[in-house]
Amino acid sequence: MLMKKGCPYGTHRVIEPKGTLPQPAWKIDNTMEIYDNEILIDVQTLNIDSASFTQIKEEAGGDVEKIKARMMEIVEERGKHHNPVTGSGGMLIGRVAQIGEKLKDRDLKVGDRIATLVSLSLTPLRIDKIKEVRPEIDQVDIEGQAILFESGIYAKLPDDMSDTLALAVLDVAGAPAQTAKLVKPGDTVLIIGAGGKSGMLCLHEAKKRAGVTGTVIGMGHSDASCNRIRELGLADIVLQGDATRPVEVLRMVEEATGGKQVDVTINCVNIPDTEMASILPTRDGGIIYFFSMATSFTKAALGAEGVGKDVIMIIGNGYTKDHAEIALHTLRENQKLKDIFERLYG
Amino acid sequence: MLMKKGCPYGTHRVIEPKGTLPQPAWKIDNTMEIYDNEILIDVQTLNIDSASFTQIKEEAGGDVEKIKARMMEIVEERGKHHNPVTGSGGMLIGRVAQIGEKLKDRDLKVGDRIATLVSLSLTPLRIDKIKEVRPEIDQVDIEGQAILFESGIYAKLPDDMSDTLALAVLDVAGAPAQTAKLVKPGDTVLIIGAGGKSGMLCLHEAKKRAGVTGTVIGMGHSDASCNRIRELGLADIVLQGDATRPVEVLRMVEEATGGKQVDVTINCVNIPDTEMASILPTRDGGIIYFFSMATSFTKAALGAEGVGKDVIMIIGNGYTKDHAEIALHTLRENQKLKDIFERLYG
Numbered sequence: 001m002l003m004k005k006g007c008p009y010g011t012h013r014v015i016e017p018k019g020t021l022p023q024p025a026w027k028i029d030n031t032m033e034i035y036d037n038e039i040l041i042d043v044q045t046l047n048i049d050s051a052s053f054t055q056i057k058e059e060a061g062g063d064v065e066k067i068k069a070r071m072m073e074i075v076e077e078r079g080k081h082h083n084p085v086t087g088s089g090g091m092l093i094g095r096v097a098q099i100g101e102k103l104k105d106r107d108l109k110v111g112d113r114i115a116t117l118v119s120l121s122l123t124p125l126r127i128d129k130i131k132e133v134r135p136e137i138d139q140v141d142i143e144g145q146a147i148l149f150e151s152g153i154y155a156k157l158p159d160d161m162s163d164t165l166a167l168a169v170l171d172v173a174g175a176p177a178q179t180a181k182l183v184k185p186g187d188t189v190l191i192i193g194a195g196g197k198s199g200m201l202c203l204h205e206a207k208k209r210a211g212v213t214g215t216v217i218g219m220g221h222s223d224a225s226c227n228r229i230r231e232l233g234l235a236d237i238v239l240q241g242d243a244t245r246p247v248e249v250l251r252m253v254e255e256a257t258g259g260k261q262v263d264v265t266i267n268c269v270n271i272p273d274t275e276m277a278s279i280l281p282t283r284d285g286g287i288i289y290f291f292s293m294a295t296s297f298t299k300a301a302l303g304a305e306g307v308g309k310d311v312i313m314i315i316g317n318g319y320t321k322d323h324a325e326i327a328l329h330t331l332r333e334n335q336k337l338k339d340i341f342e343r344l345y346g
Numbered sequence: 347m348l349m350k351k352g353c354p355y356g357t358h359r360v361i362e363p364k365g366t367l368p369q370p371a372w373k374i375d376n377t378m379e380i381y382d383n384e385i386l387i388d389v390q391t392l393n394i395d396s397a398s399f400t401q402i403k404e405e406a407g408g409d410v411e412k413i414k415a416r417m418m419e420i421v422e423e424r425g426k427h428h429n430p431v432t433g434s435g436g437m438l439i440g441r442v443a444q445i446g447e448k449l450k451d452r453d454l455k456v457g458d459r460i461a462t463l464v465s466l467s468l469t470p471l472r473i474d475k476i477k478e479v480r481p482e483i484d485q486v487d488i489e490g491q492a493i494l495f496e497s498g499i500y501a502k503l504p505d506d507m508s509d510t511l512a513l514a515v516l517d518v519a520g521a522p523a524q525t526a527k528l529v530k531p532g533d534t535v536l537i538i539g540a541g542g543k544s545g546m547l548c549l550h551e552a553k554k555r556a557g558v559t560g561t562v563i564g565m566g567h568s569d570a571s572c573n574r575i576r577e578l579g580l581a582d583i584v585l586q587g588d589a590t591r592p593v594e595v596l597r598m599v600e601e602a603t604g605g606k607q608v609d610v611t612i613n614c615v616n617i618p619d620t621e622m623a624s625i626l627p628t629r630d631g632g633i634i635y636f637f638s639m640a641t642s643f644t645k646a647a648l649g650a651e652g653v654g655k656d657v658i659m660i661i662g663n664g665y666t667k668d669h670a671e672i673a674l675h676t677l678r679e680n681q682k683l684k685d686i687f688e689r690l691y692g
Contacts, residue, residue, distance in 0.1 A: 009626075009653055011593055019591040021622045023652040024645050087644035119648040153654045174651065245365040247357055276367045280355075290643070290661075297636070297643040297661060298433035299370050302465040305520065305664030306369040307355055308499045313661040315636075315643060318651030 003101055006035030010149035013124055015079070022080070022149070023122035030079035030124040030147075037150035039108070040098040045163065046120065046140045047171045048090040050197070050270040051293040052083035053138040059085075068130045071140065075127050082121040088293040089121030090138070092146055093157060093167050103150065113163075115170045116146070117153040117324060137345050139164060155324040161331065161338075168345035172198035173327035174318040175268060175291045176205040180326060182264055182289055183209035190253060190262040190281055191235075192243050193269035194218030195225025197345070198291055200232060202266050204330045204337055207234040217256060219243070221269075232336055243269050246276035253281040267292045275300040276307075284310045291316035349447055352381030356495035359470055361425070368426070368495070369468035376425035376470040376493075383496035385454070386444040391509065392466065392486045393517045394436040396543070396616040397639040398429035399484040405431075414476045417486065421473050428467040434639040435467030436484070438492060439503060439513050449496065459509075461516045462492070463499040463670060483691050485510060501670040507677065507684075514691035518544035519673035520664040521614060521637045522551045526672060528610055528635055529555035536599060536608040536627055537581075538589050539615035540564030541571025543691070544637055546578060548612050550676045550683055553580040563602060565589070567615075578682055589615050592622035599627040613638045621646040622653075630656045637662035 006012045012035060014020055015027040022028050034040045048056070048071075060066035075081055082089055093115045096108060108114070116123060124147040132141040148154060157166050175198035183189055189206045193199040195218070206216045218235030220226040226240045237256045241249050253262065261283035267274060272294045279300070282288050288311055290300065300313050331338040352358045358381060360366055361373040368374050380386045394402070394417075406412035421427055428435055439461045442454060454460070462469060470493040478487040494500060503512050521544040529535055535552045539545045541564070552562045564581030566572040572586045583602045587595050599608065607629035613620060618640045625646070628634050634657055636646065646659050677684040 007593070009593065017619075019588075019594070020619060021592055021649065021652070023649045024619055024622060024642075087642065087648070089648065118652045118654070121644075121648050122652040151653045242365075246367055247353065247355065248365070273363075273366060273370055276370060284667075293644055293647065295643045296370075296433065297641045297646075298467075298639055300643075300661050301639065301663060302433070302435060302467050303367065303369045306367070306464045306468040307497045308464070308665055309663075310666050311663065313663060315646050315659040315661060317647060317655075317657065317659060319654055320656050321630075 003034065003036040006037045006150065008037065008150040010122065023119065026078065028079040028124055030126050032126055032145045034098055034100050034147060036100045037102040038100045039096060039103065039148040041094040041146045041148060042097045043092050043094040043142055043144045043146050045167060046081065046090060046092045046142060047167045048081070048138045048140060049088040049293055050138055051086045052088045052090060054270055055083060055086050057135060064133050064135065067133055067135065071130065072127055075125055080120060080123055080125050086293060087121070089119035091116050091120060091171050093163055094146065097145065113157045114154045115157055115167060116148055117155055117170060117173065117319065119318065123147065137168065139167065153319060158328055162346050165341055165346045166328065168197060168341060169201065169327050169331060170324055172201060173323040174316060174320060176201035176330055177320045177323035177326040178289060178316065179205040179266055180209060181320065182287060185209070185211045186213040187263040188215040188257065188260060190217045190219065190265045192219050192265065192267045192274060192278060194235060195220035195228040196268055196270070199268035200228065200337060200340065201327060201330050202268060203229070203232060203234040204334050206266070215257070217253065217262065228340060231340065243274035243277040244271070246280045249277040250280040262286060264289070267295065270294055272296065276303050279304050279307065279309050279311060282309070282311050286311050288313045289316060290314065349380065349382040352383045352496065354383065354496040356468065369465065372424065374425040374470055376472050378472055378491045380444055380446050380493065382446045383448040384446045385442060385449065385494040387440040387492045387494060388443045389438050389440040389488055389490045389492050391513060392427065392436060392438045392488060393513045394427065394484045394486060395434040395639055396484055398432045398434045398436060400616055401429060401432050403481060410479050410481065413479055413481065417476065418473060421471055426467060426469055426471050432639060433467070435465035437462050437466060437517050439509055440492065443491065459503045460500045461503055461513060462494055463501055463516060463519065463665065465664065469493065483514065485513065499665060504674055508692055511687055511692045512674065514543060514687060515547070515673050515677060516670055518547060519669040520662060520666060522547035522676055523666045523669035523672040524635060524662065525551040525612055526555060527666065528633060531555070531557045532559040533609040534561040534603065534606060536563045536565065536611045538565050538611065538613045538620060538624060540581060541566035541574040542614055542616070545614035546574065546683060546686065547673060547676050548614060549575070549578060549580040550680050552612070561603070563599065563608065574686060577686065589620040589623040590617070592626045595623040596626040608632060610635070613641065616640055618642065622649050625650050625653065625655050625657060628655070628657050632657050634659045635662060636660065
């Protein structure tokens with residue numbers, strides 16, 4: 001049977017609104033018959049984006065059956081696991097079930113185990129059954145299938161760590177890789193949400209790049225989070241604070257640095273209204289990297305203008321060259337980091 | 347009478363939620379009795395942010411009385427003209443009515459005519475009466491008062507142009523100033539929405555910085571917009587297209603450049619869903635500057651990742667050093683630009 005020809009970006013799957021791409025689309029076609037440039041995947045586990053899963057858990061009052069029902073409903077309605085409240089997705093791991101004719105030359109074969117590195121918010125998905133929800137690590141085992149487009153990036157799962165561990169790292173692979181690019185020797189770096197999954201990987205890269213002459217400040221909210229930051233031993237300064245209270249955060253940072261503001265701020269939290277806590281402690285001419293999917297564009301843009309801060313604010317791009325390799329390598333470089341990740345996500 | 351002491355960022359005016367800053371706050375105190383570090387302004391004209399005013403006009407079906415009612419309602423509800431749908435504000439011009447004790451040493455006196463350069467989305471405002479709505483240029487004359495915080499930036503109105511003209515330029519002052527910083531000699535630059543207010547100022551700076559070896563592509567949607575781009579004579583290439591149809595935009599840009607993608611894209615449109623039309627035509631390693639207040643953080647972040655684009659995406663900061671001076675100067679440098687601005691906004 002001849003396969004239908006698809007667009008590299010998957011626009012052939014967009015149902016509404018027409019003319020747009022699968023990510024911004026409201027609804028996409030999740031029929032599991034592939035086009036000539038698509039890859040069919042038997043899905044094993046979904047890793048829901050942290051902001052999205054937090055929202056779903058809260059809406060469901062923590063009830064696992066309600067979480068399952070809401071997830072099924074989202075996919076039923078949109079053809080993808082694209083949370084309409086947070087706008088975010090997540091990623092998945094599974095086994096290659098079929099490869100489109102046009103992609104036959106790729107270094108990939110049926111049966112290979114891969115992680116998709118594009119958001120679930122643009123991935124055609126069918127869930128037949130939700131087998132297990134692991135709410136504490138945002139992972140959900142399912143029976144079902146998904147489609148990867150020609151332009152969709154993926155990584156083969158590594159041999160030297162468990163699937164759930166690799167999935168946890170790859171889910172936030174962009175954050176440490178972007179941190180590695182941004183932080184320069186001698187920089188003072190503030191990581192907000194440093195005890196979380198992406199925050200801990202960023203701490204490793206920030207300390208590695210800022211070096212002995214740099215200062216890395218790790219801020220966490222809960223006791224558990226701050227203890228993890230201390231256990232890692234990467235932060236020169238550990239602060240406990242509420243990132244929705246920007247004036248307090250500014251005061252804490254200035255006290256800790258003897259009045260200095262920071263060169264680079266990396267926001268890794270998964271709750272709304274933390275834009276100003278990132279802007280206020282950053283020096284004029286400094287850089288803020290928003291990895292948090294709960295970031296509001298207008299709150300950041302108008303917030304910085306509102307206090308007359310001449311800062312460069314970057315939208316966290318989940319993709320940058322070699323991000324999967326960089327992220328997985330952080331665990332190989334740092335045994336303490338690997339231990340904590342195994343304890344939390346292994 | 348002793349004035350109350352205020353916080354430089356205006357947190358003393360926040361009613362809810364507590365602990366946040368005036369911009370992200372839902373409601374602020376618009377009592378017109380000033381603290382020791384505030385400036386009271388008798389407001390003459392509001393310049394509503396383009397995305398916000400477009401939304402209000404659409405909601406009101408273009409009916410001027412309904413526009414007025416909605417504006418009064420927003421200020422009544424929030425203590426500021428902070429559109430709850432778009433999240434954006436605008437700015438204002440007026441006359442200084444009173445200066446807090448702590449700011450007595452500033453080069454400013456009662457009676458001076460100023461434009462506030464911070465967003466209306468954080469400016470305490472009281473509207474007593476809406477005198478005139480000029481829907482075609484997003485400007486509204488009112489009787490009322492406003493408060494500027496200690497950290498709030500402003501500019502004295504220039505003598506060599508009319509108020510409405512200066513207001514139109516200052517409203518988008520960040521865009522040309524940021525363009526001036528981003529664009530390097532030889533760059534290929536795409537400006538989406540180049541026939542609009544901020545787009546035209548960006549065209550001037552982009553051409554000036556890219557120089558004879560650079561290529562500036564101006565994209566407009568309507569015939570009128572494209573005609574303005576042609577009349578200005580700053581764009582090397584003029585494209586007419588719909589920025590909500592990214593694959594079409596990519597094709598047009600590649601055709602116009604002989605298959606090349608651009609180094610810098612500046613998004614100046616005021617409608618949603620134009621993130622992907624900015625991302626697709628930008629080369630890997632290139633920069634996208636989102637000045638549009640209708641930009642969605644998640645659509646940009648997940649959209650770039652979804653198509654595997656390694657681009658740097660910057661949140662348009664309305665403030666950068668000397669932005670008012672740079673923006674006003676574009677009109678002094680370029681008579682054609684000044685002519686068009688006088689025709690449209692004068």
